[in-house]
Amino acid sequence: MNYAQLLFPDFSLILCGYLVCRYTALNRTVWEQVESLVYYLLFPVLLFHSIVKSPLDLLAASSLISAGLLMGLAGIAMAYSLPHLPWLGRHIDPREHAASAQVSFRFNSFIGLALADRLAGSEGLLLIAVLIGVCVPLFNVAAVWPMARHAQRGFLRELVRNPLILATATGLAANLLGFTLPVWLEPTVTRIGAASLALGLMAAGAGMQFGHLSQAKTLAVAVLSIRHLLLPLVAFGLAKTFGLSSAQATILLAFSALPTASSAYVLAARMGYNGGYVAGLVTLSTMLGVVSLPFALGVLR
Structure with missing residues (x-):
């Protein structure tokens, strides 16, 4: 399978967003509102629908869930360890690291869902929705914790108000209770998901920024290496260890190589850190996804 060709539609939309934001009247102010609409309404609806529309066998998905959580914990451990490595720590500013560590393990759910649909259809959407459901709470805690510790702020309110956590938790509960959407509501919800x-x-393309990439180059190389090289290798080993099915292994490998979350810079800026630098990392991570996804899906798989 030509994964570069498979990824082209998704990354062409990212490029369109970047060009429209930079060279038309639909500037960053407009796209901030679009991003909020997607993050707080459209995307949670898609997550909820993806989970409830197919019966979920937690026992059958337990290996995938375990592999996804272990992969996430490995990414968090590697990210947190960077300032303590003797040959690397002296080149890393602790405050910059607190804001940037999240880039190593967080993921762009927009790209992940679009890619899962193209790779494995409704089964792929269900599998990645389960991974998102179990990993988002863990990753959000891990992203907020170092910044809250450095800024002496609490992080519980950041978690309980997260729309992705709310959507996935309610979706999983509804699925296990046997809830299904009414037939007459399906077309509307499906169109919301496509939108x-x-x-x-x-919106991921519109949020790309290049101006701050010259800062803290050592830290940038370290966190992006974890995100785009080491995590796919960890996922490959876990897929073999747990004996995942072909569809599960494909989704786990795709999940491991996704660009980092586009909202990472929003979180950093909102908590008083250098949002511009994190935005540069997000931009570079989005571009590196063009390489890491074919590597994970074409070479490792």
Whole structure:
């Protein structure tokens, strides 16, 4: 399978978002509102629908869930360890690291859902929705904790108000209780989901920034190496260890190589850190996804 060709539609939407934001009247102010619409309404609806529309066998998905959580914990451990490595720590500013560590393990859900749909259809959407459901709470805690510790702020309110956590938790509960959407509501919810994927990918492109990439180069190389090289290798080993099915292994490898979350710079800026630098890391991570995804899906798989 030509994964570069498979990824082209998604990354072309990212490029369209970047060009529209930079060279038309639909500037960053407009796309901030679009991003909020996707993040707080359209995307949660897609997550909820993806989970409830197919019966979920937690026992059958337990290996994938375990592999996803272990992969996430490995990424968090590697990110947290960077300032303590003797040959690397002296080149890393603790405050910059607190804001940037999240880039190593967080993921762009917009790209992940669009890619899962193209790779494995409804089964792929269900599998990645489960991974998102179990990993988002863990990753959000790990992202907020170092910044809250350095800024002496609490992080519980950041978690309980997260729309992705709310959507996935309610979706999993509804699925296990046997809830299904009424037939007459399906077309509307399906169209909302399709809109969230397209707008989410374009919003990721609109948020790309290049101005701060010259800062803290050592830290940038370290966190992006974890995100785009080491995590796919960890996922490959876990897929073999747990004996995942072909579909599960494909989704786990795709999940491991996704660009980092586009909202990472929003979180950093909102908590008083250098949002511009984190935005540069997000931009570079989005570009590196063009390489890491074919590597994970074409070479490792």
